[in-house]
Amino acid sequence: MEVLFVLPEIAIETNYTMLALAGFLVGYGTRLGSGCTSGHGVCGISRRSPRSIAATTVFMLAGFMTVYLIRHVFTF
Amino acid sequence: MVNFLALLSGVVFGLGIILSGMVNPAIVLAFLDITGNWDSSLLWVMGSAVAVGSIAFALAKSVNTVT
Numbered sequence: 001m002e003v004l005f006v007l008p009e010i011a012i013e014t015n016y017t018m019l020a021l022a023g024f025l026v027g028y029g030t031r032l033g034s035g036c037t038s039g040h041g042v043c044g045i046s047r048r049s050p051r052s053i054a055a056t057t058v059f060m061l062a063g064f065m066t067v068y069l070i071r072h073v074f075t076f
Numbered sequence: 077m078v079n080f081l082a083l084l085s086g087v088v089f090g091l092g093i094i095l096s097g098m099v100n101p102a103i104v105l106a107f108l109d110i111t112g113n114w115d116s117s118l119l120w121v122m123g124s125a126v127a128v129g130s131i132a133f134a135l136a137k138s139v140n141t142v143t
Contacts, residue, residue: 007094008094008097008099008100009100010099010100010101010102011100011101011102012101012102013102038089041122041125041126042122042125042126042129043129043133045126045129046125046126046129046130046132046133047129047133060108063108064108064110066108067105067108067109067110068109068110068111071109071112072111072112
């Protein structure tokens with residue numbers, strides 16, 4: 001029972017400006033796509049909605065590309 | 077009743093992502109880092125969520141009330 005009340009360790013290495021920009025982009029993108037990763041990814045795919053499968057694929061691809069560029073190409 | 081079920085869903089969802097570690101950005105970033113140290117955790121979390129959700133939505137549709 002004790003394990004449940006210990007909150008997990010979170011490691012964030014980015015500065016606050018980038019975090020704010022990232023948060024804004026996430027919100028804007030969610031509005032544009034009519035749903036977030038959990039909405040399209042979990043509920044949408046469960047309902048086998050083509051729009052949700054497309055949206056989740058785009059999210060994943062964008063995420064893969066962004067992390068690749070920032071971590072392996074433009075190493076800040 | 078609907079509000080209580082919505083609250084319950086939210087709590088279960090929150091507990092799920094905390095227990096699975098998805099709340100830690102480092103783990104999510106590790107999943108997106110396909111050329112580096114790839115962490116497949118997010119795939120399992122989403123897969124199990126979709127598995128449970130598929131059953132839930134199929135059941136909801138067959139009940140034929142407000143879905």
